[in-house]
Structure formats: C-alpha cells, structure tokens
Amino acid sequence: MIGRNPAIPWLFAAPALLVALVFSLGPFANTIVLAFTDASTLGGGAFNGLDNFARIAEDERFWNAIGNTALYVAVCVPAMVTLPLLLALLVRKKVFGIGFFRAVFYSPVVASMVVVGLIWSWLLSDDGLVNAALRGLRLIEEPLPFLTDADLLLLSAIGVTVWKGLGYYMVVYLAALANVPRELHEAAQVDGAGPVRRFWSVTVPAIRPTMVLVGTLAAVAAAKVFAEIYVLSNGTAGPGGEAASVVYHIREVGLGLGGEAGYASAMSLVLFAVTLGFSLLLTRLNRREERL
Amino acid sequence: MTVRTEPRRTALRPAPGAPPGRTPARAAARRVAARIVHYLLLLGMLVVLIGPFAWQLSTSLKGTAESVFSYPPDLWPDDPTLANYAKAAQTVPVWRYGLNSLIVALGSALTNCLFGAMAGYALARMRFRGRKVVFAAFLATMIIPFEVIMVSVFLTSRSLGLVDTLLGVLLPTAVTGLSVLLLRNGFRALPVEVEEAAMLDGAGEWQRFWRVALPSVRGTLTVVAIFSFVFSWDDFLWPLIVLSSPRNYTLTVGIQYLSGTFTADQRVIAAGTMIAVLPLLALFFALQRFFFRGVGEGAVKG
Structure with a gap:
C-alpha cells in the first residue's frame, strides 16, 4: 500500500485524467466562459455580459425547441416508467425460452439510433407499412404525414425513443423485481391478496426507488434528444425546423454555418441546468424515500 | 341473466383465502390457460420489437422486380438477392x-x-x-x-x-x-x-x-x-x-x-x-x- 515513489499513482491516473481534463472538464469551463461572450465558432469574441441570456429570452426558435423538448420529456417519462415495468413483469418468470425473449426484447437497445431511425422512417413513410396497414383497415383515406408534419414528427420520434428504450429499462426493472422480498408476497397471499392487489401493495412500494431512477434517467435522456429527430426528418427537423429539440438548435447555432459559439454556449448552460435539475430531483426524492 | 352469470363471477373471483379453482382439474386448466396467454403476450411483444428489423431485412433482400409497397405486406422475398448490398x-x-x-x-x-x-x-x-x-x-x-x-x-x-x-x-x-x-x-x-x-x-x-x-x-x-x-x-x-x-x-x-x-x-x-x-x-x-x-x-x- 505504501507508494515508493509519490509520482507513481499520478502516472497511473494520468491518461484518464488527461482525457477528462481536455475533453470534459476543460470544455465545460470553456462553455461557461463562452456563454458570456459573443465568440464565433471561428474564433475571437469579447465579453458581452448577460447579452446572450437576454437574447435567449426573446429567441422564438429556442423557446419552440424548449417546448418540443418539454413535450418529449412529458410523454417519455410516464411511458418509460410504466411500459418497461409491464414488460419486465412479462419476462420475470423463468419459463421455457425466456432467455431468448429477454435478449430479443433488448436488441433495439443495442442498435444505433440511426439504424432504428431509418427503419422507422421506412415504416412511417407515406407508402410505408404503417400507413399501408391503416389504409388496408380503412381507418384512413390519405396517408398520415408521420414524418412531414412537425407535430406528428415529434410524436413519431417519441414513439421511436420509447420503442428503443423499452428493453433497457426492462432490465433495470428485472434487477429491482428480483430484490423484492419473497416473504412479503407470501404474507400478502396468505392474507388473501390477489395478484393485482399484491402488485399495487407489495411490488410497487418495493420498487418505487427504481421507478424514480428510471423516471430521472428517461427525463435526462429525453432532454438531450437529437438523433431521433435528425434521422426521422432527414436532417431537417420537420418543415421549417419546427420540430427541433434544444440540442438540435444548439448544434445548428453553434456548429452550423456562421456558428455562434458564445450564444450556443449560453443555451448549453440552460440545458445543463435542466439536466442537473433532474438529477438533483432524483437525489432529493431518494432521500425522502429513505426517511419514510 | 343475472342469475346465470352469478356463479361464473364467483368462479373468476374467488373469495379471499379460497384457493383458485375448485377442483385440481380446473386449477390445472387455469394454469395451462395462463401459460398460453403468457406466451401469446410474449410473442406479441416479439413482433413489436423485432418485427421492424425483420421487415428491414426483408426489404433489403427484395429485388427491383418485387414491389416493397404491397399490402398486405410480404415478409418473405420472392427472389432473395444481395444486389441491394x-x-x-x-x-x-x-x-x-x-x-x-x-x-x-x-x-x-x-x-x-x-x-x-x-x-x-x-x-x-x-x-x-x-x-x-x-x-x-x-x-x-x-x-x-x-x-x-x-x-x-x-x-x-x-x-x-x-x-x-x-x-x-x-x-x-x-x-x-x-x-x-x-x-x-x-x-x-x-x-x-x-x-x-x-x-x-x-x-x-x-x-x-x-x-x-x-x-x-x-x-x-x-x-x-x-x-x-x-x-x-x-x-x-x-x-x-x-x-x-x-x-x-x-x-x-x-x-x-x-x-x-x-x-x-x-x-x-x-x-x-x-x-x-x-x-x-x-x-x-x-x-x-x-x-x-x-x-x-x-x-x-x-
């Protein structure tokens, strides 16, 4: 345990520390500094105080992106907290072939969002399978513009996010379900509680911390949404960019033509505040959970 | 109507404490039915989660002569080809x-x-x-x-x-x-x-x-x-x-x-x-x- 040479631990940590400093902590500090400048992505820039934040307040495109992202979070969180739990309940019991089912249910998680996005753009296109089926069932006359109407595009993207994420949170829930004490279930059964009653009175209270964790992870992920919208709209974020998310907007402002690094950094800080807020909410809720 | 449905209802929802199903045969039948429903649900989710991949794979193997827009969908390519690759x-x-x-x-x-x-x-x-x-x-x-x-x-x-x-x-x-x-x-x-x-x-x-x-x-x-x-x-x-x-x-x-x-x-x-x-x-x-x-x-x- 006694290091012979005090430099040795630092040599061991050096490569990882270097990467952390150069590509994460350094850029984060830089983002904070840039947020108070009018720097362009090409270079230069001077401090301009809170001008960027004043501009954010009046930036309609940014608020549109915030609205879209808020909708994304608002739909994704309840969907991700509940649907994967149902899926986990379905694959919990070790019946014949369950390993196969679990692995298959997880496969959308392994695939890249680009692949998943392209698969769904084909399914949701005007002459894709979904519209063909809806027309075949005589539910609609004209194909629904899943990918070309801004609102429908956003809902389609949310659907794709949920579809791809189901397996991931299913595994998280499986781990939590395995830790629910058996005795509680048996005691409830002796007391005459049916499966539904046992689910609400035994399972749900026992896995509530996991539900909070899943909700937070889903909220943070939804706040950072980019690839789904980009791929489903073929890099346009819908007609006139109406379906842009916050990250989509930041990328366009900061890294597009005439990139404004300073202004984009200010918007990035707003995004950081949101994700940090979700994480802090998690620790708070968990602490309250422990006190109960 | 009410009279006839009454016993069935009690059979579906047994009184608290009573074992599900009255006879061993019925209990076994219920277990089998539950197992079948379970597998049907698993298969349904299988279609939902792997179906899109399968459809994409099928599309990638279809030749130019075969329509990919047909409905009802044809999952199996008539004449599988690697030409698209x-x-x-x-x-x-x-x-x-x-x-x-x-x-x-x-x-x-x-x-x-x-x-x-x-x-x-x-x-x-x-x-x-x-x-x-x-x-x-x-x-x-x-x-x-x-x-x-x-x-x-x-x-x-x-x-x-x-x-x-x-x-x-x-x-x-x-x-x-x-x-x-x-x-x-x-x-x-x-x-x-x-x-x-x-x-x-x-x-x-x-x-x-x-x-x-x-x-x-x-x-x-x-x-x-x-x-x-x-x-x-x-x-x-x-x-x-x-x-x-x-x-x-x-x-x-x-x-x-x-x-x-x-x-x-x-x-x-x-x-x-x-x-x-x-x-x-x-x-x-x-x-x-x-x-x-x-x-x-x-x-x-x-």
Missing part, C-alpha cells in the same frame, strides 16, 4: 465506413479498459495526496452531458488538429468516468492479500497491477469493453460534428449520408442499415450473458 457499396464506400467504425470501436474498447483500469487501480489501491480530487473529477465528468459541451469539445478538437480524423472521433470517449468508476469498484472488491504477497516478492507497482490485479477483474473488463465498443459503434452526434469528409465517416454517419443524399430506394437504404446493425446484433447475441450482468450490476446508475 452491392448497390449500397457502389453508392457510398460502406465497407470503408464499417472499417472506420471498427477501428474507433475497438480502439475505444481498448483504451477504456487499459486507461480506465490504470486510473481505477490508482484510486482503489494507492494512497496519494489529491486522490479525492481525482475521484471527484471523474465523477464530475459523469454529470456533464456531452450535448452540453459539444461546441467547446469541437473547438478543443480543432485546436488540437483532430477535426476530420478517426482519432478525433475516438479521443473524447477514450476513457469515460464510468469506465474508471466500474474498474475502481472491481479492484476494490478484490482481496488485498494477493497483491500484498506479490509486493513482498519484490514486484513493482506496475507488475502488481499488470500480472496480479488486472487478470482478476476480467469480468469487469469484459463489461467495460462491450459497453465502450457498442457505444462507439452506435454514436452519431459526435462523429457527425467532427467528421467533415465523407471518406472518413463512420457507419452511423455514413448510412444517414446514404439515405439523406443519394438514394430514395428503400431496398438500398435497408441494405445499408443491415450492414450497420447485423454485426452488432451478432456480437450482442454471442455475449448477451455479460451484457445483462453489466446492465444489472449498476452500470446504469451512471
């Missing part, structure tokens, strides 16, 4: 993209394992001034989302001359805080006696790490390697930002480029997506045992 490869250098992705993903798995283990070992087994600060630094990287700092990471990469290179794609995630943390926990779980014995034998710090400690955390290394590989292979936002010339694209950016720029032929796009996803699904099914262990053991808590 050849066409995708003619349109964009898809094999080169695959090689680029492979280089970045393998490189990332290697650097995350090696450098992550070195830092994790220092944090788990060595006492030095500033250890807590180093640990806090790695934790901090985990709460800073990449999306928040992407503009600055791009500026940094440009000043280092990394733009439009595969090294530039790799470096920002070459060692993640999560890899360091997982490996630190792996080393902490080892009994310290083995390494102390090695120390008495006169082995240096590096030999202790390389010969004794590292082979003992093989399980954690596997998890870190798989996660880093899959993350790099699937990543889209950063390669999209840092790569500018099409010949340097990774597969994710490359197939988006294929579908966005060159072709509206769904068969060819489908072939491109299959090239990007099939190797990964094969890897996943081969290693799924480790995968689930990693996901279950707190890797998600990052």
Whole structure:
C-alpha cells in the first residue's frame, strides 16, 4: 500500500485524467466562459455580459425547441416508467425460452439510433407499412404525414425513443423485481391478496426507488434528444425546423454555418441546468424515500 | 341473466383465502390457460420489437422486380438477392465506413479498459495526496452531458488538429468516468492479500497491477469493453460534428449520408442499415450473458 515513489499513482491516473481534463472538464469551463461572450465558432469574441441570456429570452426558435423538448420529456417519462415495468413483469418468470425473449426484447437497445431511425422512417413513410396497414383497415383515406408534419414528427420520434428504450429499462426493472422480498408476497397471499392487489401493495412500494431512477434517467435522456429527430426528418427537423429539440438548435447555432459559439454556449448552460435539475430531483426524492 | 352469470363471477373471483379453482382439474386448466396467454403476450411483444428489423431485412433482400409497397405486406422475398448490398457499396464506400467504425470501436474498447483500469487501480489501491480530487473529477465528468459541451469539445478538437480524423472521433470517449468508476469498484472488491504477497516478492507497482490485479477483474473488463465498443459503434452526434469528409465517416454517419443524399430506394437504404446493425446484433447475441450482468450490476446508475 505504501507508494515508493509519490509520482507513481499520478502516472497511473494520468491518461484518464488527461482525457477528462481536455475533453470534459476543460470544455465545460470553456462553455461557461463562452456563454458570456459573443465568440464565433471561428474564433475571437469579447465579453458581452448577460447579452446572450437576454437574447435567449426573446429567441422564438429556442423557446419552440424548449417546448418540443418539454413535450418529449412529458410523454417519455410516464411511458418509460410504466411500459418497461409491464414488460419486465412479462419476462420475470423463468419459463421455457425466456432467455431468448429477454435478449430479443433488448436488441433495439443495442442498435444505433440511426439504424432504428431509418427503419422507422421506412415504416412511417407515406407508402410505408404503417400507413399501408391503416389504409388496408380503412381507418384512413390519405396517408398520415408521420414524418412531414412537425407535430406528428415529434410524436413519431417519441414513439421511436420509447420503442428503443423499452428493453433497457426492462432490465433495470428485472434487477429491482428480483430484490423484492419473497416473504412479503407470501404474507400478502396468505392474507388473501390477489395478484393485482399484491402488485399495487407489495411490488410497487418495493420498487418505487427504481421507478424514480428510471423516471430521472428517461427525463435526462429525453432532454438531450437529437438523433431521433435528425434521422426521422432527414436532417431537417420537420418543415421549417419546427420540430427541433434544444440540442438540435444548439448544434445548428453553434456548429452550423456562421456558428455562434458564445450564444450556443449560453443555451448549453440552460440545458445543463435542466439536466442537473433532474438529477438533483432524483437525489432529493431518494432521500425522502429513505426517511419514510 | 343475472342469475346465470352469478356463479361464473364467483368462479373468476374467488373469495379471499379460497384457493383458485375448485377442483385440481380446473386449477390445472387455469394454469395451462395462463401459460398460453403468457406466451401469446410474449410473442406479441416479439413482433413489436423485432418485427421492424425483420421487415428491414426483408426489404433489403427484395429485388427491383418485387414491389416493397404491397399490402398486405410480404415478409418473405420472392427472389432473395444481395444486389441491394452491392448497390449500397457502389453508392457510398460502406465497407470503408464499417472499417472506420471498427477501428474507433475497438480502439475505444481498448483504451477504456487499459486507461480506465490504470486510473481505477490508482484510486482503489494507492494512497496519494489529491486522490479525492481525482475521484471527484471523474465523477464530475459523469454529470456533464456531452450535448452540453459539444461546441467547446469541437473547438478543443480543432485546436488540437483532430477535426476530420478517426482519432478525433475516438479521443473524447477514450476513457469515460464510468469506465474508471466500474474498474475502481472491481479492484476494490478484490482481496488485498494477493497483491500484498506479490509486493513482498519484490514486484513493482506496475507488475502488481499488470500480472496480479488486472487478470482478476476480467469480468469487469469484459463489461467495460462491450459497453465502450457498442457505444462507439452506435454514436452519431459526435462523429457527425467532427467528421467533415465523407471518406472518413463512420457507419452511423455514413448510412444517414446514404439515405439523406443519394438514394430514395428503400431496398438500398435497408441494405445499408443491415450492414450497420447485423454485426452488432451478432456480437450482442454471442455475449448477451455479460451484457445483462453489466446492465444489472449498476452500470446504469451512471
């Protein structure tokens, strides 16, 4: 345990520390500094105080992106907290072939969002399978513009996010379900509680911390949404960019033509505040959970 | 009406405490019925979750003579052909993209394992001034989302001359805080006696790490390697930002480029997506045992 040479631990940590400093902590500090400048992505820039934040307040495109992202979070969180739990309940019991089912249910998680996005753009296109089926069932006359109407595009993207994420949170829930004490279930059964009653009175209270964790992870992920919208709209974020998310907007402002690094950094800080807020909410809720 | 449904209702909802089903035969029938419903639900979810992949695979194998728009859908190609794969490869250098992705993903798995283990070992087994600060630094990287700092990471990469290179794609995630943390926990779980014995034998710090400690955390290394590989292979936002010339694209950016720029032929796009996803699904099914262990053991808590 006694290091012979005090430099040795630092040599061991050096490569990882270097990467952390150069590509994460350094850029984060830089983002904070840039947020108070009018720097362009090409270079230069001077401090301009809170001008960027004043501009954010009046930036309609940014608020549109915030609205879209808020909708994304608002739909994704309840969907991700509940649907994967149902899926986990379905694959919990070790019946014949369950390993196969679990692995298959997880496969959308392994695939890249680009692949998943392209698969769904084909399914949701005007002459894709979904519209063909809806027309075949005589539910609609004209194909629904899943990918070309801004609102429908956003809902389609949310659907794709949920579809791809189901397996991931299913595994998280499986781990939590395995830790629910058996005795509680048996005691409830002796007391005459049916499966539904046992689910609400035994399972749900026992896995509530996991539900909070899943909700937070889903909220943070939804706040950072980019690839789904980009791929489903073929890099346009819908007609006139109406379906842009916050990250989509930041990328366009900061890294597009005439990139404004300073202004984009200010918007990035707003995004950081949101994700940090979700994480802090998690620790708070968990602490309250422990006190109960 | 009411009279007739009454007994059935009680049969469905037995009084509290009563065993479900009155006779053993009926109980057995109920179990079989429940099992059938269970499998039907599993099969339904199977269709929902794997169906889109199957449809894409089927589309990629259909010849130009066969309509891909027909309804009801025809999952089985009449005359399976690999022509669309050849066409995708003619349109964009898809094999080169695959090689680029492979280089970045393998490189990332290697650097995350090696450098992550070195830092994790220092944090788990060595006492030095500033250890807590180093640990806090790695934790901090985990709460800073990449999306928040992407503009600055791009500026940094440009000043280092990394733009439009595969090294530039790799470096920002070459060692993640999560890899360091997982490996630190792996080393902490080892009994310290083995390494102390090695120390008495006169082995240096590096030999202790390389010969004794590292082979003992093989399980954690596997998890870190798989996660880093899959993350790099699937990543889209950063390669999209840092790569500018099409010949340097990774597969994710490359197939988006294929579908966005060159072709509206769904068969060819489908072939491109299959090239990007099939190797990964094969890897996943081969290693799924480790995968689930990693996901279950707190890797998600990052």
